[in-house]
Each structure stands twice: as structure tokens, then as C-alpha cells.
Amino acid sequence: MANTTSLINYRKRQDRVFNVVGVACTLVGIATLGLLLYNLLSDGLPRLDWQFFTSYPSRFAARAGILTAWVGTLAIMVVTFLAAVPLGIAAAVYLEEYAPKNWMTTLIEINISNLAGVPSIVYGLMALGILGLLSWLDHTLIAWNMNFVRVNPGSSILIGGVTLGLLILPIVIVTTREAIRSIPSAIREASYACGATKWQVIRYHLLPYSAGGIATGTIIAMSRAIGETAPLITIGALTYIAFLPPSPVQSAPPFVNFDWLTSGFTVLPIQMFNWVSRPSADFHKNAAATGLVLITLTLSMNAAAIWVRYRVRKRIKW
Amino acid sequence: MQEPKASETRAGQVAAARSDDTGEPGEAPLKAEVRGVHFYYGAKQALKNIDLPVPEKTVTALIGPSGCGKSTLLRCFNRLHDLYPGNRYEGVILLHPSPTNILSQAVDPMEMRLRTGMVFQKPNPFPKTIFENVAYGLRLRFVRNRRELAERVEGVLRAAALWDEVKDRLHQSALKLSGGQQQRLCVARALATDPELLLLDEPTSALDPIATSRIEEMIFELKQRVTILIVTHNMEQAARLADYTAFMYLGELIERNVTSQIFQTPRNELTEKYLTGTFG
Numbered sequence: 001m002a003n004t005t006s007l008i009n010y011r012k013r014q015d016r017v018f019n020v021v022g023v024a025c026t027l028v029g030i031a032t033l034g035l036l037l038y039n040l041l042s043d044g045l046p047r048l049d050w051q052f053f054t055s056y057p058s059r060f061a062a063r064a065g066i067l068t069a070w071v072g073t074l075a076i077m078v079v080t081f082l083a084a085v086p087l088g089i090a091a092a093v094y095l096e097e098y099a100p101k102n103w104m105t106t107l108i109e110i111n112i113s114n115l116a117g118v119p120s121i122v123y124g125l126m127a128l129g130i131l132g133l134l135s136w137l138d139h140t141l142i143a144w145n146m147n148f149v150r151v152n153p154g155s156s157i158l159i160g161g162v163t164l165g166l167l168i169l170p171i172v173i174v175t176t177r178e179a180i181r182s183i184p185s186a187i188r189e190a191s192y193a194c195g196a197t198k199w200q201v202i203r204y205h206l207l208p209y210s211a212g213g214i215a216t217g218t219i220i221a222m223s224r225a226i227g228e229t230a231p232l233i234t235i236g237a238l239t240y241i242a243f244l245p246p247s248p249v250q251s252a253p254p255f256v257n258f259d260w261l262t263s264g265f266t267v268l269p270i271q272m273f274n275w276v277s278r279p280s281a282d283f284h285k286n287a288a289a290t291g292l293v294l295i296t297l298t299l300s301m302n303a304a305a306i307w308v309r310y311r312v313r314k315r316i317k318w
Numbered sequence: 319m320q321e322p323k324a325s326e327t328r329a330g331q332v333a334a335a336r337s338d339d340t341g342e343p344g345e346a347p348l349k350a351e352v353r354g355v356h357f358y359y360g361a362k363q364a365l366k367n368i369d370l371p372v373p374e375k376t377v378t379a380l381i382g383p384s385g386c387g388k389s390t391l392l393r394c395f396n397r398l399h400d401l402y403p404g405n406r407y408e409g410v411i412l413l414h415p416s417p418t419n420i421l422s423q424a425v426d427p428m429e430m431r432l433r434t435g436m437v438f439q440k441p442n443p444f445p446k447t448i449f450e451n452v453a454y455g456l457r458l459r460f461v462r463n464r465r466e467l468a469e470r471v472e473g474v475l476r477a478a479a480l481w482d483e484v485k486d487r488l489h490q491s492a493l494k495l496s497g498g499q500q501q502r503l504c505v506a507r508a509l510a511t512d513p514e515l516l517l518l519d520e521p522t523s524a525l526d527p528i529a530t531s532r533i534e535e536m537i538f539e540l541k542q543r544v545t546i547l548i549v550t551h552n553m554e555q556a557a558r559l560a561d562y563t564a565f566m567y568l569g570e571l572i573e574r575n576v577t578s579q580i581f582q583t584p585r586n587e588l589t590e591k592y593l594t595g596t597f598g
Contacts, residue, residue: 101403186442193396194455194507195432204454209445316445316493 040295044288052289056242057271061282066290068241069271072157073226075245075260076267079161080168080225085218087165088172093202095173096180116170124234127163131155131235155236157245158261163231168221175217179210212312216305223301227294229269239274241266268294324593325582333557333581346373348414349545350395350515355409355421357390357399364390366569368409372515372562377537377546379560379577381553383592386566388549389439392517395420395547396434397427413514432459435508436517440524441500443492443507448484451492451503455511470510478506479536498529505536509544516540518548522555534559553593557581565589 055065095112099105131154183206191201207214245263249255266274268290275287324330350372357365365387372378380388390399397420399405411420413433420430435455443451452471453461461467471488475481480502484495492503501521508516518537522530537546537559550556556563557577564574565586573586584590591597 184442186438186440187444189398189401190436190438190442190444190504190507191454192401193398193431193434193436193438194458195428195511196458197428200458204457205444315491 037295040288040291043285044290044292047285047289048292052286057240057274061280061286064275064283064286066268066271066286066293068244069266069268069290070293071244072237072241072265073267075157075265076161076164076232077222077226079157079261080164081218081222083162083165084168084172084221088169088218089176089207089214091169092173092176092180093206096177097198097202097206112170112173116174119230120167120228121230121234123163123167124231126166127159127231127235131159154262155238155264156262157265159235160232160237160265160267163235164225164228167228167231168225171221171224172214172218175221176210176214179213179217180206182213183209209316212308212316216309219301219305219308223298223305226297226301227269229267229273232267232270233273237270238264238266239270268297324584324590327553327581327594329553329557329593330581332554333578336558336578346376348372349374350414350420351410351412351417352391352394353410353412355391355394355407355411357387357394357408358406359390360404364569365394368571370564370571370574372545372547374414374545375541375543376561377541377548377559378562378564379556380547380549380564380566381551381556381592382566382572383597384551387569388566389519390569391566392436392519392547392549395515395517396431396436397421397425398431398436400427432511433513434515434517435511435513437501437504437508437519437521439520441497441504443495443500443503445491445493447489448492448495448503449488452506452510454507459511471506474506474509477509477536477540478502479532479539480506496529498525498532501525501529501533502536505533509540513544516544516546518546520549520551523551530555553581565592567592 052065053070054067055063056067057069058064091112095105095109099108187205187209188201191205196204241264245260245265246257248257248260250257272287272290272294275283275290278284325334348371352368352370352372355365355368356363368387368391370378370391380391382388393399394407394411399407407421409421412418413420413430418425418429444454446454449471450457452474453467456467456470461470472481472485475484480499483499484503487494492500495503501524505518505521522533525533534555537548540546541561548556548559560577562574563577563580565572565580565584565588567588573580573584573589575585580589581593584593
């Protein structure tokens, strides 16, 4: 009997020890994040005012702002979204619903999962390679007196956005496939049994029911793209820029203007990097303030993702 | 100990007590005819040389132990097996009139699914409104007229004995209904497009007795209009509902006859054993 009691006590002790170790491990992560936030807040919060958001960068730290950076980030995100989401959803639907199950598609699937883990700078190199190619083509066209077609976008918002779009494409594909796969086969069968075509099943069931999952995945992917610096620097994003891209709307018909796509740009993390690398402590405060903006953006995007997921789970229960 | 007799089982008594028993087989013209059907899940053969006549506007029940191929056979009628790779049919299922071979590669599975309706084991309404669930099949056929849609939806909801319970909340989510109501909604969904053949795959196995009896009443009403094939594990249900009953075992169709004869004087020893609970 005593033996049993001691055995039980020993096992309870084991439980407690693991509990303590687990709490400690969790705290390391949380505490680091807390410290970082505290640091950023104490340095950067005083700099966060209206002027900071509406000013161009400047040689004087007190006058400098992040106007070009946040406009650049916004423009890049629009392009990234438009590049990644339709492609990603279409690819995922194809792989889930249409693709024959053979070694070829298995190979493609494995590679897509692997692409999600490719370092972002590699995407930058790829974009640089494509830019080089386009530039060569452009020169060739000019040499042939065909300068009515220009195909050299340079290190522009278009190229930057598409590069980041390709970077997050695998994430969008993988999360979309998971969302589609989580729809029970009973729903699919019921739909087909009513005489639906594949497209009707996709249109009326798979896409609507997986919309929450797709939205969640997309938001998380975008919040990753927002913080990306390396591939944009690789393709030659500017670090100091004192102009805004041309407005996408204009007063004269056709009221839209796509010139902004070929404009140079900078983004928040690049601006931050630029300020951190300066010797003056005042610029470091600017960098901290920019960091705060970035963290707020990503945290609120992740919160939005959680909210969307929660809403969808409440609405659709399988 | 004396061997139990099929006619002495509860199901046997139920079958004997039926008032609408037509007695002799082969009276109604055939709606469908299964001839020499084999079916393979990849390399595994699930159906062996099945022959089954399905008379028009009757209920034919498929009974047998789990894994005997009842559901597999049912899903041949609307070519649902085509959804998954590696499945293979052999043989012929004729759908009358102007006999079409359902299993022919030349026949579009979609056509068969448009001509049949199916209800599954577990209620599987779409996470849409009650109205949209029923209207779904019509929308697939591009019926857009609002009045026509509303009329058809009301009509089949009445046929499924659900109208009075849901008429005030047609535009609420179907997932808010109880299990029995959901299953009747699924029947209504299957009926909405006037199927020639209604396939019921253990439609009451997930339901309580009250919901079950409502579904059974509904099936009884429906057979005036449509030919019904029902897979069931509940022998009394088969005895109550079916005009004809087929007993399947290990992928083979052992015996098919008028329900009262199957349940009281089965010809095959295996059938008798199954009905009396000696195995299975």
C-alpha cells in the first residue's frame, strides 16, 4: 500500500516538475516580446504624431516622417494581394478538385510546400534575374526601333508587389487547400448527387464554405509580406525617397491611372532599416516609432485573422 | 433447442400484418434493372454479379450485414462512385423507359444524378438557409423564376412533411433544425427536382424512433409518385416499408422477393439465418 502511495506521489512530482519547466519556457518567449515592446514604446511612442505620418524623410530626424514608407507599403500590399490571392486560390482549387492524383501532381504538391520555406532573399534574386531579362528585352526592342513597347518596369511597385506575391503564394495555396479539404465529403457528395457539375460544387459550396479559412490564411500571409525587407532591397527598392507615386485616380477620364505601378518606392521595414543604420540616436527613435507601426499592423492583421476564423466557426459547424 | 423460424421474428410478423401486401411479384412495370453488375474499389471486388429488378413506384429494400455491398450498389445508380479514382463498374443497370444503361461510359454521370435523388445516412444539409437547401437542385438547373422556386419548395417541403414546421423560418440556417428535420429536409432537397428514382441510404439510422416513424410515413406517401430504393439495417423497417426486399451478403445478392415472402418463407438458408439473427 505504501508502495502505491509513493509511486503515485512520485508521478505527481513528475507532473509538477514538467509544469514548472513548461511555464518557464513559455515565459521566455512572452517576456522577450514584452521587453521588445517596452523598448520600442519607450523609444518610439513620443515620436508617433500626425507629423510623423505626413512627412517625407529628411536629413533632420525631428522633421523626418514615414509618409513615403507607409504609402509604399500600402501600394505594395495591394499589388501583392492582387497577385497572390487569385492565383493561389485558383491553384489550390485545381490541385484539390481537378488535378489527377498521380506522381506528377504529388511532385508539384511537395514542391509547393517546400516553396513556403524558401528564404525570402532567394525570391529577391529571382525577381532580379527577371528584371535583368526584361531590361535586356527592352534594350533589344529599342535597338530594333520598336520603342513603342516598353517592357522594363525597373525596381518598381509592380515588381516589388509581384515578388512578395510569389513569396506568399505557397502559403495561400496551402491554407486554401486545407480549408477546402476540411469540408466534409458528405457535403460534396450531397451536392454532386443533386446533379451539380464540378464548377457548381466549387462555386456554391467549396469556395463559400472555405472563405473563412482562405481569408485567415491570406491575412496571415499578408502580415508576413508586410515585414519583408530582403527581397525588396535585392530588387533595388529605394532607401531614401522624397516623392509619392502618382495617384491611382485622376479627375480626367478614364479616372484611373496605373503609372503608380512603375514608380519607385520604399516600405516601412526598409525605412526602419535605413534609420537604424544611422549613427544619430534621434534617428533610432524614428526607427523605433516605425517598428511600432509595423508591429501594430501585423498584430492587428493577426487579430483580424483570429476574428474571422472565430466568426466562421460559429456560423458553420460540421 | 429448436431452430428459430424467419416467420416468427418480429420483422416476419410485421411483414405478415401488412394490409397493402400485393402478394404476387412482377406486377408493376420495371423502372430499373440491374443485370450482372460487378463493382471494384481498385483491386477489391465489392459487388459480384448482381441481378435486381426494380418495379416502378414501389419500395425495394436492400438488407444485409455491414460491408455486404448494399450502399455500394445504391451508389451505382447515380454513379456516385465516379467521384473517386480507381472505381470500376462492369455490367448493366437499365433505367426505363427508353432504357439507358446507367453504367455505360457513354452516359454522363451528371445525367443520372439529375434523374435520381439521394438521401444519405447522416443528415447532410448544406450550411445555407432552409429555402436554399431545397431550391439547390432547381438552381443547378437554372430555374430563376422566384414564384416557380417558391412553389416548388413549398410543394416538396409539404411532401416531406416539413412545411408546417419550417414555413415561418425558411430563410434561417438549415443547421438550426433538429436531426430528424434535417433528414426530412434532405429528402425534400432530393425530391425538389422530380427524380425518377429516390435512393435512400440508411436514412433513419442516425434518428430517434419518432423522427424515424415520420420519415417512414413520408416514404409510404412518396411511393405513389416515385420509385424508391432503400438501404436499411433495420429489418422491421424493411418489413414495414418495402414491397420487395433483397438480401445481400459478401457482395452477392442472395435472394430477392416480395417482402412478405422474404420475411416469412425465405428460400435461401443464409437469408433465414440472417433474419433470425443466427449470424450477421
